[in-house]
Structures are given as C-alpha cells and as structure tokens.
Amino acid sequence: MNERLPVQGAQGDLLRLVATGKAESRADLARLSGLAASSVSLRVEELIDAGLLAEEGSGASRGGRRPRRLRLSPTAGVLAVADLGAHHVRLGLLDLSGTPLVVEERSCEIADGPRATLDRIADAFDELVAAHVPAGVPIRGVGTGIPGPVDPATRRVVTPSRMPGWNDFLVADHLASRYDLPILVENDANLMAAGEARWWPDHENLMVVKAGTGIGCGVIVNGRLHRGRGAAGDISHVRVRSDSSVICACGHPDCLEAYASGAALMTALSEAGIKVTRPADIVGLVHDAVPEATSLVRNAGRRIGEVLTVLVNFFNPDVIAVGGSLSAAEPLITSIRAAVWERCLPLATRDLEIAPARAGRDAALLGAGALLLEAALTET
Amino acid sequence: MNERLPVQGAQGDLLRLVATGKAESRADLARLSGLAASSVSLRVEELIDAGLLAEEGSGASRGGRRPRRLRLSPTAGVLAVADLGAHHVRLGLLDLSGTPLVVEERSCEIADGPRATLDRIADAFDELVAAHVPAGVPIRGVGTGIPGPVDPATRRVVTPSRMPGWNDFLVADHLASRYDLPILVENDANLMAAGEARWWPDHENLMVVKAGTGIGCGVIVNGRLHRGRGAAGDISHVRVRSDSSVICACGHPDCLEAYASGAALMTALSEAGIKVTRPADIVGLVHDAVPEATSLVRNAGRRIGEVLTVLVNFFNPDVIAVGGSLSAAEPLITSIRAAVWERCLPLATRDLEIAPARAGRDAALLGAGALLLEAALTET
DNA sequence: GTCACTTCCTTCGATTTCGAAGATAGTCCG
DNA sequence: CGGACTATCTTCGAAATCGAAGGAAGTGAC
Structure with missing residues (x-):
C-alpha cells in the first residue's frame, strides 16, 4: 500500500x-x-x-x-500532509499534482508532546486513507508542518517556543518508524511559502508573510524554498523603532511581534475594552469600521512594512504575498504597501507586487505536497 | 586573438x-x-x-x-577584468582559473561619462594584452564592475548616484562593439561577493559587506550571486534608529550610510578637528589609538551590526565577510559581531561566522573572473 | 474542397554515455 | 621484498539519447 x-x-x-x-x-x-x-x-x-x-x-x-x-493517473498515489497548529491540526490527502482529495481540521494539543501528537496525526491519516483512497492506490509520502523552527540538516525541532517536550525531537525519524516513505518535516511558514509559490509561476523570488496570531515569513529564492539554518524567513523578532519599550517573549525589547502580531492587537483591543478571541475577529471589526481596530491594523501594517523595507532593499523580491488570518483586513496590506513604496529604492520596488496571498487556507498543505513530490522524485 | x-x-x-x-x-x-x-x-x-x-x-x-x-593549459586564454571606482579603475588580466597575471590601477574619472571611461578601460586592456599575453593566447571574456546598480536583464546602468551620463547606458553593448566575446557588467559589491565566495568553499550562503567610502553588500545564495532586480544586497539606505535626524543624499532620513560609512566618519572626524582624506586614514588613527576615531568606528560597527541582525534572522547566512578599506579596523568587526550575537535568534547565529574578508584587494576582479568563466562556459 | 503550412508524435540509424571488468600504479604492513 | 589492498584510469560491449526524416492530425487561405 x-x-x-x-x-x-x-x-x-x-x-x-x-x-x-x-x-x-x-x-x-x-x-x-x-x-x-x-x-x-x-x-x-x-x-x-x-x-x-x-x-x-x-x-x-x-x-x-x-x-x-x-x-x-488517478492511481499514481496520494500524499498525506498535515499542518500542525497550537490547538488543532489541519490535515488532508493530495494527489501527486497537489490537488486536495480531502481536507479536514481536528483539535489537537501540541502541548501533549511529540509522540502523542504525531500518533494522532498518523491515526488520522490512516482513517482518511481508509475512507477516501481506493485499494491499490499507494501513499507516496508523508509530511507535516510544525509551528516552530526545524533544522533542515537533522529535521529535528529546535528551540521552539510554546512546544513543551518537542525540543530536539526527531520528528522525521518518528514518522519514518511508521511509514517507510519520503518524510517531510518543515516549518509551517516555509510550507505556506512553498504552497504560495505555485500561484506565482513566473516569479522566482517571493516573500510570503503570514500575519496571524504571530508573524511568520517564508522565502522563495530562484523558485526554491530558502531554509538557511532552519530559521530563515524569521521577521517577528526584528527590533522596531519605538518610543516606548515592550519586552517580547523572546527576552528582547521591541520585537515586531510585540507590536504587530494578531496576539498583540488582541491585547491592545481588550485593553480598550473591546472583546476578541481570535485574530479573525479583528478583521470583522475592521469591516464594521470600528475605528480602534482599523487604526491598530493600519499601525501594524506600517510596522511590518517598515521591517520589509530593509528586506526588500536587500533581497529584491518579485512578490510579497501577505497571508494569514489578518490579511483579510484591507488596511493591513495597504499600509504595508505605503511603507515599502515610500522608503525603498526605486529599483527594488519598480516591478514589485505586494498582494494578498493566493493559495488560500490550505497553502501550507499544498506546500507540503509540492515539497514532498520533489523529495519523492529526487531521493530515489 | x-x-x-x-x-x-x-x-x-x-x-x-x-x-x-x-x-x-x-x-x-x-x-x-x-x-x-x-x-x-x-x-x-x-x-x-x-x-x-x-x-x-x-x-x-x-x-x-x-x-x-x-x-x-597556460594557452587556454585570459580574461580581461576591471573594477571601476569614482576616480580610478583597477584592472588586470586573469587566466581562466582566476589567477591574476597582472593587475594595475589607473586614474580615471567616472564623471567623464561612459564612452570615454569604457574606451579608456578597453585601451588599457589592449596595452596589458600586448605586454603580458603571448601571441596565440586568446582573450575569452571581458568584464567590468560598476559602482552603481546594474539591471541584470538589460545589463544597463540604472539610476546611479554620482555617475553623470551613465543612466540607462548600455554598458555591455558598448563593450560588445569592441569585443565579440562574453561580456560581464556587474555592480562592484556583487563582484566582490562573487570573488569572496571562492574563499569560503564549503559555505553556500554568504553576505559580503564592503565598508569603505560607502557601504555595499553582495549576497551569495546557494553558492550563486543573488541579483534580484539589480539592487539586491543594498543595505546602505536602511533606516537606523537614531535620536537626531540626518537627511541622506538619497532624500530619506537616517540612512545607515549617513551614520556608518567611511564618508560619514570622515565628516565627523573633520568636525572634531582631525584631518583625514581617505577612509584608510581612519584605520591608521584607530591603530594609533586615537579615541575619537576608535569610538566612531565602534559606533559605526554597532549600527551596521544592528542592520545585519534583521538580515541574519531573515536570510540565515553561513558567513558574513567584512571587507573594504575600513574592515582593517579591528573594532569595526568586533562591534558588528557584538550587535549580531546579542540580538539575533540563537538558531541563526549558532554556526554563523563573522570574519574579515579573505579575498583581499582584488576581490572584485577575482569575482569578475569567476562570473565570466561561468558565462563563457554556459553561453555556448 | 484543396493546398500550403504548422504542430505533434513516432520511427530508426548514428552518437553518446554508461558500467563492469581489467590494466596500471601506487600504499601499507609484516 | 612480497602480498594484500586501494585508487586511478582505460577498454569495450550494452544501453540510453539524440536528431533527422516522415507520418499524423490539425489550421487557415483561396
């Protein structure tokens, strides 16, 4: 099978x-x-x-x-892919071209540790395969996204925050003990970038920003995911210019994340007496033209944009795709654009597109599919 | 020939x-x-x-x-390479392995415009070939570095500062009218990065910072020069955190260049009553332990380092090589290191080397040789 | 409809590339 | 110094790849 x-x-x-x-x-x-x-x-x-x-x-x-x-061929095989979040996992089956056959979301506490979580994912894969894959169609690869840094050399989780028990865990090896197949383990923002890249076929250099509870970013260079040492693409712990001083969870003052992440905006809103439980709620408030929310989002966009100016000058991407739950708030992208246009070199922004992500909610799963196909085709 | x-x-x-x-x-x-x-x-x-x-x-x-x-074979051919500066040009002949046969420096005013300058370079090439190349050994390629942005698609100079008459000039075409050979035209910091890359053979991702009169930077990704849209690697017009506000030549406030370039340091020193005429003089003052100079250099290093933190988190290079005339001042690299170590993610700095450039004064010429060899071998 | 032209795909002999086996030329050790 | 071993390089038949030629299946103009 x-x-x-x-x-x-x-x-x-x-x-x-x-x-x-x-x-x-x-x-x-x-x-x-x-x-x-x-x-x-x-x-x-x-x-x-x-x-x-x-x-x-x-x-x-x-x-x-x-x-x-x-x-x-429909019988060529399927890929089993997952994207692990803090409290839930999104998983599904794709055909080899990356088209989803079935996608679903299950609750799942990452704090339960790697073994329990990964076994839960594998059990879910087995169920999905039994329910949706005809007999004789083989699984060709298994992959999962992790909400933390993954060392590309050893494919273990390294120094993750909010993932107790996962540090240095060999995720790929554990999955390999259950599946004798190509195994993919990758940071979730990187997967999202890989998925998004397929929607920009004529663009070689992409930055994909994920604005949700946190701020993630994945980088595509020359059409391929840039991993660096496993943390490549991180923009959330960049120091921003600020009058006051906020200490981030990472221990440093004035990280971008502490000012412009969904979590930071939710804190600010609740301090203003407005109740929100998820970053997506902020988008609703913006659509309803609640001034505090709009102003906060605009501010976050400007801050993110200011960080991006440095990276645009340095990296000269063709596209910055903005995804994540906050990206549905129009002022976010508008103010990112404004900051980048204003400050960057003309040559760097001449043909730069700053646009909402195109791949949708399953971006990370699609990215896992794309990378797995690559792995399945080259590792033989 | x-x-x-x-x-x-x-x-x-x-x-x-x-x-x-x-x-x-x-x-x-x-x-x-x-x-x-x-x-x-x-x-x-x-x-x-x-x-x-x-x-x-x-x-x-x-x-x-x-x-x-x-x-x-010694008769395989030679490459003619140049690196154009504001008031002089460094040029030489290399064999195909990139070993210099002869290198010299001539005065040359870039403000004389592209035709006069390029013809001067070509005449110099002819002289060097006549004097140093045995009959029958052919020229295999011609290349030059330009102190400004070069559009990689059209290989023309775009929006250069301090290069009157060069904007949109088709440098490659002009050289091609004189040599029916592979022609290379590239930004000088990019050439320097390409040259430096050869000295770090087991490292795939490099940033090469050139700290001289200005601040340049070239990027090597996966062992290959990253061009982006022609301005990739620019770090000089990044906004730095600052109490006061200085307007840079580019029109924006508080560019890194306005605080940490050799030019900025020279201005600050002369305001303090210390006379210097070239950035290299600053290195001498530091060696002589002149406190104003040391303090300024340390400050510049810290500022450069703070900008690099953003890029290290994002790009995760294996090496940051610091070259240019200022790099001979030890406190510069020390304080760059300190800033990066302090602020970057542990995963990004775990195996990061921050070191003086290894390729020496001819780095750009060597880089031109490396890229020309590539061009000569692939374009057939 | 027919004729000229374009693109798609296959057939088949010539060329290139491969890989196993062997020849060549060393090292290392008792 | 001789024998076991290792690495380098070449020889030669087998297999993969190519490219020119041609058949197949269309389009478009008259």
Whole structure:
C-alpha cells in the first residue's frame, strides 16, 4: 500500500513537469525538459506503463495537430500532509499534482508532546486513507508542518517556543518508524511559502508573510524554498523603532511581534475594552469600521512594512504575498504597501507586487505536497 | 586573438571544475560531475586536444595509484577584468582559473561619462594584452564592475548616484562593439561577493559587506550571486534608529550610510578637528589609538551590526565577510559581531561566522573572473 | 474542397554515455 | 621484498539519447 515512486533518471523530471502543471503534452515536455522529443516519448511510454501517467483526450491546437493531453493517473498515489497548529491540526490527502482529495481540521494539543501528537496525526491519516483512497492506490509520502523552527540538516525541532517536550525531537525519524516513505518535516511558514509559490509561476523570488496570531515569513529564492539554518524567513523578532519599550517573549525589547502580531492587537483591543478571541475577529471589526481596530491594523501594517523595507532593499523580491488570518483586513496590506513604496529604492520596488496571498487556507498543505513530490522524485 | 571557448555539453562542467580548483584529476571529475569515469576520460582527452587542459605531473596518492594532475593549459586564454571606482579603475588580466597575471590601477574619472571611461578601460586592456599575453593566447571574456546598480536583464546602468551620463547606458553593448566575446557588467559589491565566495568553499550562503567610502553588500545564495532586480544586497539606505535626524543624499532620513560609512566618519572626524582624506586614514588613527576615531568606528560597527541582525534572522547566512578599506579596523568587526550575537535568534547565529574578508584587494576582479568563466562556459 | 503550412508524435540509424571488468600504479604492513 | 589492498584510469560491449526524416492530425487561405 505504501511504495516509493518507481521512477529513475529523466522520468522524474518529466513526471514533475506534468504534476506541477507546467507541461500537458509530450511536446511541452520536450521543450521544457531539454530532452529530445523521441526520448520524451519513450519515457512517457514507460510512465504510462507504470501507471503513473495517463493519456486523456487532446488539448487545444496551437496551429497544428492537437497534442494528446497527459495527466497524472488517478492511481499514481496520494500524499498525506498535515499542518500542525497550537490547538488543532489541519490535515488532508493530495494527489501527486497537489490537488486536495480531502481536507479536514481536528483539535489537537501540541502541548501533549511529540509522540502523542504525531500518533494522532498518523491515526488520522490512516482513517482518511481508509475512507477516501481506493485499494491499490499507494501513499507516496508523508509530511507535516510544525509551528516552530526545524533544522533542515537533522529535521529535528529546535528551540521552539510554546512546544513543551518537542525540543530536539526527531520528528522525521518518528514518522519514518511508521511509514517507510519520503518524510517531510518543515516549518509551517516555509510550507505556506512553498504552497504560495505555485500561484506565482513566473516569479522566482517571493516573500510570503503570514500575519496571524504571530508573524511568520517564508522565502522563495530562484523558485526554491530558502531554509538557511532552519530559521530563515524569521521577521517577528526584528527590533522596531519605538518610543516606548515592550519586552517580547523572546527576552528582547521591541520585537515586531510585540507590536504587530494578531496576539498583540488582541491585547491592545481588550485593553480598550473591546472583546476578541481570535485574530479573525479583528478583521470583522475592521469591516464594521470600528475605528480602534482599523487604526491598530493600519499601525501594524506600517510596522511590518517598515521591517520589509530593509528586506526588500536587500533581497529584491518579485512578490510579497501577505497571508494569514489578518490579511483579510484591507488596511493591513495597504499600509504595508505605503511603507515599502515610500522608503525603498526605486529599483527594488519598480516591478514589485505586494498582494494578498493566493493559495488560500490550505497553502501550507499544498506546500507540503509540492515539497514532498520533489523529495519523492529526487531521493530515489 | 579573441575567441569564444570551444566547449560543448559536459566539457563545460569539467572545465569549470578544474578551473575553480575543485577537481585536479579525472577521478575527482568523475566524483564531482556525476559522469561515468569513462566519459570523463573521453571528454578530458578532447579538452587536452583542444589546448584547454594539460596534464602536469601527478598528485598526492590517497592510498592507491597517484592521480595524473590536470591543470588549465597556460594557452587556454585570459580574461580581461576591471573594477571601476569614482576616480580610478583597477584592472588586470586573469587566466581562466582566476589567477591574476597582472593587475594595475589607473586614474580615471567616472564623471567623464561612459564612452570615454569604457574606451579608456578597453585601451588599457589592449596595452596589458600586448605586454603580458603571448601571441596565440586568446582573450575569452571581458568584464567590468560598476559602482552603481546594474539591471541584470538589460545589463544597463540604472539610476546611479554620482555617475553623470551613465543612466540607462548600455554598458555591455558598448563593450560588445569592441569585443565579440562574453561580456560581464556587474555592480562592484556583487563582484566582490562573487570573488569572496571562492574563499569560503564549503559555505553556500554568504553576505559580503564592503565598508569603505560607502557601504555595499553582495549576497551569495546557494553558492550563486543573488541579483534580484539589480539592487539586491543594498543595505546602505536602511533606516537606523537614531535620536537626531540626518537627511541622506538619497532624500530619506537616517540612512545607515549617513551614520556608518567611511564618508560619514570622515565628516565627523573633520568636525572634531582631525584631518583625514581617505577612509584608510581612519584605520591608521584607530591603530594609533586615537579615541575619537576608535569610538566612531565602534559606533559605526554597532549600527551596521544592528542592520545585519534583521538580515541574519531573515536570510540565515553561513558567513558574513567584512571587507573594504575600513574592515582593517579591528573594532569595526568586533562591534558588528557584538550587535549580531546579542540580538539575533540563537538558531541563526549558532554556526554563523563573522570574519574579515579573505579575498583581499582584488576581490572584485577575482569575482569578475569567476562570473565570466561561468558565462563563457554556459553561453555556448 | 484543396493546398500550403504548422504542430505533434513516432520511427530508426548514428552518437553518446554508461558500467563492469581489467590494466596500471601506487600504499601499507609484516 | 612480497602480498594484500586501494585508487586511478582505460577498454569495450550494452544501453540510453539524440536528431533527422516522415507520418499524423490539425489550421487557415483561396
């Protein structure tokens, strides 16, 4: 039921191109892969025989013979992916092209420790597979997002805050003891960035900011996730310019998170006598034009924007995609834009897009799918 | 006399591995290139026949037969490289492995405009070639560094400050009219980063800070220069936290450059009645333990370090190499280190090295050589 | 409809690349 | 100094890849 993908050599590249939607025909594959058309035909033949690809009707003509459209076979396999939060886990099954077959959310206390939590996720995977995957369709990979830093070398959780019992835990090894498959363990903001990247196909350098309870950020460089030492993309503990002085949970004064995160805004609102329980409530207040909320969100956007100016000058991204529950509040993005436009170098902002994230709520799951496909295709 | 490198297919990879010093024998090449040992032998044979590689004695044994050492043939060709400053140009000839054959500095006013300046460089190249290159050894590429932003797509100079007449000038095209060869035009800090990268062979992610009259920075991601839209790496116009308010030449208040550049330090020293004419003079004052100078340098280091904290958290480099004339002042690097260690996330600084640049004065020329070799090997 | 043209895909001989086996040339140790 | 071992490099048949040519299946103009 669980098998590694039986691909070798150039087959992997071709399968990837079809799975990511970049190629739909043998001709596309020849153009994009650099292989000779004849070699492509041979490999595609093998992939069809292996049950990984399928021919399905024909595509639109580009002025000549219509291409025979290639698709991933529905029996090619599924990926089991999860995104772990503090009090719940979002999980689902994807086909190899990253399309969700089923997604659901379950409650789950991360404070219960890694073993209990991961077993809970694995049990949920088993249930979903039993309910939604026909017999004979194998699982090809298992992945999960973690709300804390993950060392890319050892794939263990390192110095997480609010995750008691997880420090130095070898998440990948524990999952590997249950699944003999490619295993992905990655920071949740990084997964979100990887998922978002698919929606910006012609853009090589992205920053994806997640504005929710905390402030996360993932970076795509040259189309690939930049991990650094595992903390890459962190912007929440940058010092902001401020008159007063607030000590952040990390011990340093005046972190961005202490001023502009959903948690900080909720504290400020409740001090003003306005009751909110989730960051999404703030969006509602902004839509209802509650002045305190709008002003707070605008302020948060300006602060985030000011931090981004440094990074835009340095990194010159093509796109800054803003996601997370707070991103639905329009003033947030508007004021981020204003701060960046005002202060950055013209060359850096010339073609820069600052826009709401496109991938939606399942961004992290989609990102896990994208990275898992990559892992399944290269590690053979 | 000027010819493109006659390499095709896998030959390029092999030549690059030898030129960059990563491989010295056929066995090295087989290991590093992923090709079969037999294929490597065939290609090497061709490269030797083409006069690009040469066999030279044998290397050290690793417990078995000694390898036959491969070297670039001295007749393989030379690269002509320059690094343009405001009032002078440093230029030289390198062999294909990036070793300087001759380097010299000439005065040259960038304000004379692009045509006069570039022709002056090209004339200098011709003189150097006539004097130092035996007949029959071809030029394989021409490159120059520019003290301003270069659009990587069109390779034209964009919105430079202090370079009258250069805006939108197509530097590469102008050089191409004189040399039918691979042409490189790149920002000088980027070249310096590319040159420095060779001295940190096992490090994939570098920031190279150039602390001189101005403050430049180049970024190496995954071993390759990150260009962004042409301004990537800029850190000089980041806003710093400050009580007073200084307007920078760029029009914005409190840019890092206005506080921590060599130019700013010189202004502050002369206001204190201490006369200096070049940033290097400041280093002398620090060595002589002049308290005003030491204090200023320490302050500048702290400010630069504070900006770097943001970038270290975000980018997680393996190394920050500090070069430029000011970097010879020890307190500069010490205080950069202190600021970064204090404020950054532990995961980001765990194995981070902050060290003086290793490539020396010719870093930019070496970088130009490295990038030109790349261009000469891939563009065929 | 037919003719010129374009794109898609396959066939087939030529070329390149591979990999196993072997020749070559060392080291290390008793 | 001889034998076991290791690493380097080459030889040669097998397998993969290529590219030119051609068939298949369209579009668009007249």
